[in-house]
Amino acid sequence: MAIPITWIDWFSYWVGMTVCWLTVPLFGAMVYEVVARYAFTAPTMWAYDISRMLYGALFMLGAGYALSRGVHIRADFLYRNWSVKNQGRIDAFLYIFFYFPGLIAFLVMATDFAYLSWMRGERGMDTAWMPHMGPIKTALPVGIVLLLIQGVSELLKSLYAATRGRWPTQ
Amino acid sequence: KTVIRVQSVIPAKADEVTMLNDFGANVSALTNGEVEIKVLPAGAVVGVKETLEAVDKGLVEGGFAWTHYWSGYHPAAMLFGSPVAGAGVGIDNIAFVSWYMYGGGKALYDKLWKEMGMNVKGLMLQPVGPEALGWFKEPINSMADFRKYRFRTPPGIPGQTYKDIGVAAVAMGGGDILPALEKGVIDAAEWCCPKPDSVFGFQKVLKHYYLQGLHQVVVNADIYINGDVWKKLTPHQQKAMEIAADASLMRSLSYRIYENGKALKDLTENHGVILHDTPADYFTEYMNAAKATLEKNAAENAFFKEVWDSQKAFADVAVPFWAGAQMSNASLGMAHAKSLQKK
Amino acid sequence: MTPEVLGLLLIGCMLFAIFIGFPISFTLIFLGFVFGYIGFGDLVFYLMTFQFSSVMLEQTLAAVPLFIFMGILMEQAGLMERLFQAVQLMLSRVRGALFIAVLFVSTIFAAATGIVGASVTILGIMAAKTMNRSKYDVKLAAGTITAGGTLGILIPPSIMLVVMGPILEVPVTDLFAAAVIPGFLLAFLYTGYALLRCYLNPELGPVLPEEERAESMGHVFAEFCKGLVPPAALVFSALGSILFGLATPTEGAGMGAAGALLLTLAYRKLTWKGMQDALVKTLEISTLILFLVAASNFFGAVFSRLGTPTMLTEYLLMLDLSPMLILFLIMALIFLLGWPLEWVPIVLIIIPILLPLIDQLGFNLTWFGILVAVNLQTAWLSPPVALSAYFLKGVVPEWDLRDIYIGMMQFMVIQVFGLLLIIFFPQIALWLPGVIYGN
Numbered sequence: 001m002a003i004p005i006t007w008i009d010w011f012s013y014w015v016g017m018t019v020c021w022l023t024v025p026l027f028g029a030m031v032y033e034v035v036a037r038y039a040f041t042a043p044t045m046w047a048y049d050i051s052r053m054l055y056g057a058l059f060m061l062g063a064g065y066a067l068s069r070g071v072h073i074r075a076d077f078l079y080r081n082w083s084v085k086n087q088g089r090i091d092a093f094l095y096i097f098f099y100f101p102g103l104i105a106f107l108v109m110a111t112d113f114a115y116l117s118w119m120r121g122e123r124g125m126d127t128a129w130m131p132h133m134g135p136i137k138t139a140l141p142v143g144i145v146l147l148l149i150q151g152v153s154e155l156l157k158s159l160y161a162a163t164r165g166r167w168p169t170q
Numbered sequence: 171k172t173v174i175r176v177q178s179v180i181p182a183k184a185d186e187v188t189m190l191n192d193f194g195a196n197v198s199a200l201t202n203g204e205v206e207i208k209v210l211p212a213g214a215v216v217g218v219k220e221t222l223e224a225v226d227k228g229l230v231e232g233g234f235a236w237t238h239y240w241s242g243y244h245p246a247a248m249l250f251g252s253p254v255a256g257a258g259v260g261i262d263n264i265a266f267v268s269w270y271m272y273g274g275g276k277a278l279y280d281k282l283w284k285e286m287g288m289n290v291k292g293l294m295l296q297p298v299g300p301e302a303l304g305w306f307k308e309p310i311n312s313m314a315d316f317r318k319y320r321f322r323t324p325p326g327i328p329g330q331t332y333k334d335i336g337v338a339a340v341a342m343g344g345g346d347i348l349p350a351l352e353k354g355v356i357d358a359a360e361w362c363c364p365k366p367d368s369v370f371g372f373q374k375v376l377k378h379y380y381l382q383g384l385h386q387v388v389v390n391a392d393i394y395i396n397g398d399v400w401k402k403l404t405p406h407q408q409k410a411m412e413i414a415a416d417a418s419l420m421r422s423l424s425y426r427i428y429e430n431g432k433a434l435k436d437l438t439e440n441h442g443v444i445l446h447d448t449p450a451d452y453f454t455e456y457m458n459a460a461k462a463t464l465e466k467n468a469a470e471n472a473f474f475k476e477v478w479d480s481q482k483a484f485a486d487v488a489v490p491f492w493a494g495a496q497m498s499n500a501s502l503g504m505a506h507a508k509s510l511q512k513k
Numbered sequence: 514m515t516p517e518v519l520g521l522l523l524i525g526c527m528l529f530a531i532f533i534g535f536p537i538s539f540t541l542i543f544l545g546f547v548f549g550y551i552g553f554g555d556l557v558f559y560l561m562t563f564q565f566s567s568v569m570l571e572q573t574l575a576a577v578p579l580f581i582f583m584g585i586l587m588e589q590a591g592l593m594e595r596l597f598q599a600v601q602l603m604l605s606r607v608r609g610a611l612f613i614a615v616l617f618v619s620t621i622f623a624a625a626t627g628i629v630g631a632s633v634t635i636l637g638i639m640a641a642k643t644m645n646r647s648k649y650d651v652k653l654a655a656g657t658i659t660a661g662g663t664l665g666i667l668i669p670p671s672i673m674l675v676v677m678g679p680i681l682e683v684p685v686t687d688l689f690a691a692a693v694i695p696g697f698l699l700a701f702l703y704t705g706y707a708l709l710r711c712y713l714n715p716e717l718g719p720v721l722p723e724e725e726r727a728e729s730m731g732h733v734f735a736e737f738c739k740g741l742v743p744p745a746a747l748v749f750s751a752l753g754s755i756l757f758g759l760a761t762p763t764e765g766a767g768m769g770a771a772g773a774l775l776l777t778l779a780y781r782k783l784t785w786k787g788m789q790d791a792l793v794k795t796l797e798i799s800t801l802i803l804f805l806v807a808a809s810n811f812f813g814a815v816f817s818r819l820g821t822p823t824m825l826t827e828y829l830l831m832l833d834l835s836p837m838l839i840l841f842l843i844m845a846l847i848f849l850l851g852w853p854l855e856w857v858p859i860v861l862i863i864i865p866i867l868l869p870l871i872d873q874l875g876f877n878l879t880w881f882g883i884l885v886a887v888n889l890q891t892a893w894l895s896p897p898v899a900l901s902a903y904f905l906k907g908v909v910p911e912w913d914l915r916d917i918y919i920g921m922m923q924f925m926v927i928q929v930f931g932l933l934l935i936i937f938f939p940q941i942a943l944w945l946p947g948v949i950y951g952n
């Protein structure tokens with residue numbers, strides 16, 4: 001059980017270490033826009049769209065990594081008083097019966113959503129740049145896949161806790 | 171009884187929604203209450219940008235926007251919702267309705283949704299053009315003046331066309347415009363026409379108003395209904411909706427003239443707004459750039475070309491007559507407007 | 514069971530389910546799926562897709578990772594802590610000095626942006642460490658940070674008022690002008706409350722111990738120049754560029770992020786590893802916040818799609834009572850809906866339904882808009898869908914969520930007090946727009 005956990009966590013770790021660099025072009029675009037507008041009265045057409053797409057991709061593609069780091073907040077008033085075995089059992093139950101079915105259904109719809117965007121050659125309509133929307137809409141299903149992959153590791157961790165009475169150490 | 175929930179892309183108190191409810195009341199009356207149109211405000215079920223896809227999937231039964239709102243799915247939507255500079259061939263909003271009703275527009279409009287791959291039935295409802303050029307902090311006397319200002323443009327091709335003629339075009343959402351103006355992020359802006367503009371509050375920040383503009387001379391709003399919901403209606407109910415939609419074209423057009431007139435009178439008499447004529451070089455420059463954009467799109471997309479060709483063929487026949495008649499109308503009207511100013 | 518009743522059941526279940534302790538974002542998503550599926554079938558999955566896609570393309574939220582990156586980078590270099598230490602050193606004899614500093618910065622933040630997530634997280638990053646070390650009361654500290662953060666949606670520029678303007682048919686400029694005094698009034702009430710508590714019980718915001726105070730005014734001055742001025746100048750120039758209209762909030766945040774990078778370079782605190790750490794930490798916190806925003810949007814959309822808010826509102830419309838009583842009931846309804854919902858569905862769905870009634874009762878719409886806005890600030894502070902609390906928990910994991918809840922709810926009471934003030938003294942809202950725009 002430990003080996004797949006290690007592999008998956010390692011995979012998510014590297015996804016996170018890579019995805020986090022999207023922040024750099026994000027502020028780069030904003031600085032460029034401000035300078036271009038004031039120094040040259042030449043606002044760009046693309047900075048607005050680029051910034052929201054980078055930000056959207058950032059948090060969606062980072063969701064799996066965030067799950068691996070346990071940063072999604074829990075209101076753990078009940079949870080923390082339970083034994084580790086019970087914590088593991090509850091988590092495992094929720095992963096199996098809610099997490100995976102829910103996210104798989106979400107993935108199916110989101111894939112269709114992104115696919116249609118590519119098929120229609122959809123462009124953004126609320127700005128004058130009108131960028132292709134396919135890439136950012138694809139980030140949605142990709143982010144869900146990353147969440148599903150990391151979910152396998154989290155499920156294994158909770159099964160480990162449910163059977164052995166302790167959480168696997170990182 | 172069939173309830174068609176229609177999510178609009180604008181706030182519930184906008185004039186468009188008033189007229190949409192008027193259409194709904196007619197549908198209800200014509201079907202003895204069998205079909206009820208229930209208007210939901212923007213964002214009620216899904217975000218505004220997702221409205222059309224939500225109708226396609228059946229999450230809501232109907233949607234309401236301007237046709238060009240969906241140009242992102244197909245560039246030809248622009249030719250129905252806001253053909254830039256009158257499709258580059260001088261079509262105004264009344265002439266557009268003529269093309270739509272009798273010039274082959276309706277069949278092409280039905281085809282548009284199929285080209286987009288959306289399972290919807292659309293009905294054109296509200297011609298709401300012409301829109302104003304916009305609001306400026308200082309008067310402009312030429313394109314050279316215009317180019318000095320950062321100007322909030324409409325999104326899409328009408329906005330791109332400003333970029334093409336060297337205007338510092340800034341695209342921003344409706345909610346950002348007023349704060350941006352107040353703080354000087356932008357110096358000038360366009361939104362729609364006197365009534366909606368005054369609700370927006372432009373007159374509190376900018377005083378120089380230009381009515382004559384080309385970016386959205388023609389603007390049309392429409393309703394679209396999920397295809398499966400439409401098919402379940404009886405032929406009589408479908409016919410009732412089509413008739414109510416045709417009636418709505420006239421009702422909206424006439425409603426708008428009076429409402430905008432009242433708003434403009436209020437703006438100039440009570441808020442110190444000064445009306446100006448748009449500089450002459452604007453029309454030639456914008457028209458040329460718009461034509462170039464239209465040609466480029468027509469070269470890239472077959473359906474776009476088909477629609478534009480139809481509009482051009484219509485314009486070649488109808489525009490010379492209609493422009494002549496409009497010239498007479500405009501002279502007649504301006505004579506009266508001038509006499510009012512003298513008083 | 515009608516969908517509307519199903520919606521009530523959904524809220525009931527949520528109150529329980531969130532506290533089981535599964536990550537809140539996923540709990541909200543599961544509940545939305547289950548109840549949405551029962552209510553309207555597999556369309557619920559489309560609804561989820563559309564809601565997530567909407568949040569992913571919301572450009573103003575792009576300011577969140579940028580402000581966080583700015584905060585983390587400066588925190589890493591020790592600049593943030595130093596900033597608050599310098600304040601403390603200067604106000605070394607004042608009880609609760611850090612509360613004043615936090616609320617001051619929050620108010621500036623509120624006047625520059627309207628992004629609660631950015632404000633709460635950056636203040637958490639900036640102030641929590643110093644507050645912990647100075648043994649400040651966690652509840653009161655959490656309360657000031659979360660409540661201060663929510664000022665952003667009231668003090669202009671405010672996205673909420675921009676959305677509300679066209680719905681009420683009141684110019685956004687009027688709403689902005691009307692929100693200024695109530696906004697500062699609340700900031701003032703928060704500060705007064707925190708200081709009063711400290712005055713009554715010095716343990717809550719202790720003064721600096723004798724031995725940590727500065728030996729001389731020279732030391733204070735040196736710390737002021739080295740510790741306070743550079744990071745404060747950066748924060749204020751990022752916020753100031755927004756405030757004075759040089760940049761939109763997202764652009765200002767981007768300039769701030771770039772500025773923080775230059776500042777840490779100047780202090781020779783930038784390393785490759787430090788950069789990678791700051792970026793990855795930014796990713797963690799941003800994902801936490803934005804994923805939660807998307808999840809709660811989806812949850813709210815399911816609740817609205819089930820029709821429960823509309824049902825409750827229409828029920829209210831049927832009552833035949835005096836105008837003032839109806840106003841109180843409306844405020845109570847909005848307040849209660851703020852517990853499970855965020856402000857967006859309330860403004861978009863509830864207000865339009867209530868509007869004919871408000872018109873009929875002859876209330877001033879600008880005043881009414883401000884009442885709604887002040888009321889809705891509590892939506893951020895009311896558990897279980899209390900995003901402020903979770904934003905703060907994300908950056909200060911060592912604070913117990915229970916303490917954060919208790920701290921926040923004290924400030925909700927102040928909020929209600931502020932609301933009553935504006936109800937009984939409408940001039941608090943209406944005086945300024947009257948002066949600026951006439952009528």
Ligand code: NA
Nearest residue numbers: 623665668670
């Ligand atoms: Na604000």
Ligand code: NA
Nearest residue numbers: 851852892898
């Ligand atoms: Na809440």
